[in-house]
Amino acid sequence: MTGPRVIPTWRHGRERLYVRLPDGRNIAWYDREASRVNLLREDHRDEVLHALGPFLTGQVTVGPPPVPTPAELARLSLHPDDDLAPNRPGEALLVDLDRDPGPAHLLRPDPRRRALEAEQTVGEALDRLDGAGWHALHSVPLPGGDRIHHLVIGPGGLFAVHALYARRQRVTVADPLVTLGRRDSRPLLRRVRADADRASYALTAEVRPVLALVGASEVALPAPPREVRVLTEQALPELARLGGVLKPADVEALHATARDRNTWTRV
Structure with missing residues (x-):
């Protein structure tokens, strides 16, 4: 596989779908509960959305991770x-x-x-x-x-x-x-x-x-x-x-x- 792949994980009781490059680097994650795709690399936006396409449901916010309070x-x-x-x-x-x-x-x-x-x-x-x-x-x-x-x-x-x-x-x-x-x-x-x-x-x-x-x-x-x-x-x-x-x-x-x-x- 040459493109990004989706890796499901659980963190603190919540499911996240990580999008990972072939070399192992994470470039995004999808938080189902928050309906948000958090991009770590804006230049991979199209690839991320294509990889996550089968998993996305309803209205989804796409952007960089929110600044922590x-x-x-x-x-x-x-x-x-x-x-x-x-x-x-x-x-x-x-x-x-x-x-x-x-x-x-x-x-x-x-x-x-x-x-x-x-x-x-x-x-x-x-x-x-x-x-x-x-x-x-x-x-x-x-x-x-x-x-x-x-x-x-x-x-x-x-x-x-x-x-x-x-x-x-x-x-x-x-x-x-x-x-x-x-x-x-x-x-x-x-x-x-x-x-x-x-x-x-x-x-x-x-x-x-x-x-x-x-x-x-x-x-x-x-x-x-x-x-x-x-x-x-x-x-x-x-x-x-x-x-x-x-x-x-x-x-x-x-x-x-x-x-x-x-x-x-x-x-």
């Missing part, structure tokens, strides 16, 4: 070990359970597994907001062994979300106390607000606290808690309806900052 440059320069974006919901608990699964004969379930179920349920709900212009980070590490369960960034602002397992229990929230069923009350809202304050300091932007209740049979709020939004897992999509706070460029810039582990080392 500052947020994209920051992401590209981030070392993989410092990138928090790949973290799974409950990442810290998954690692802990992998290292120490605990005895299998306990009469009561390991509380870590219940906490993991809560974080996974909430994390999956937040990840589904991605199509509405939101980004979710999970298990954001803080100094001292603390962590933010979930950080959500989108058009409606920034939220630090704390997931609480409450399966089949009545939850009473009387600021700052949270009571599950007949258990002793805990001043959990102080922790939720503290997480948001630390995130605000790290990102130099307002981060609002959210308590997400997973599986609660009933939620009692004698009075609205100060600053904290209390939601069940079914109500988390309400966040996607919030807007008017951040522009898309601001969302991307804050996400690029937040996903860097080094951002959180001094809060």
Whole structure:
């Protein structure tokens, strides 16, 4: 073969069709999802379009690759070990359970597994907001062994979300106390607000606290808690309806900052 050939590849879960010269040099790639042909060599434009002809569908933009934004440059320069974006919901608990699964004969379930179920349920709900212009980070590490369960960034602002397992229990929230069923009350809202304050300091932007209740049979709020939004897992999509706070460029810039582990080392 003397002309360019098309090589299909997958990058970050997206299909790309690279156009390569016989000597192995790439001269273009076609991003199906973006409907864009990115030319690395303008003088090979006709050859590229001829090679890609059988693969092109609908309206396609043809031109040089777009100039990366500052947020994209920051992401590209981030070392993989410092990138928090790949973290799974409950990442810290998954690692802990992998290292120490605990005895299998306990009469009561390991509380870590219940906490993991809560974080996974909430994390999956937040990840589904991605199509509405939101980004979710999970298990954001803080100094001292603390962590933010979930950080959500989108058009409606920034939220630090704390997931609480409450399966089949009545939850009473009387600021700052949270009571599950007949258990002793805990001043959990102080922790939720503290997480948001630390995130605000790290990102130099307002981060609002959210308590997400997973599986609660009933939620009692004698009075609205100060600053904290209390939601069940079914109500988390309400966040996607919030807007008017951040522009898309601001969302991307804050996400690029937040996903860097080094951002959180001094809060």
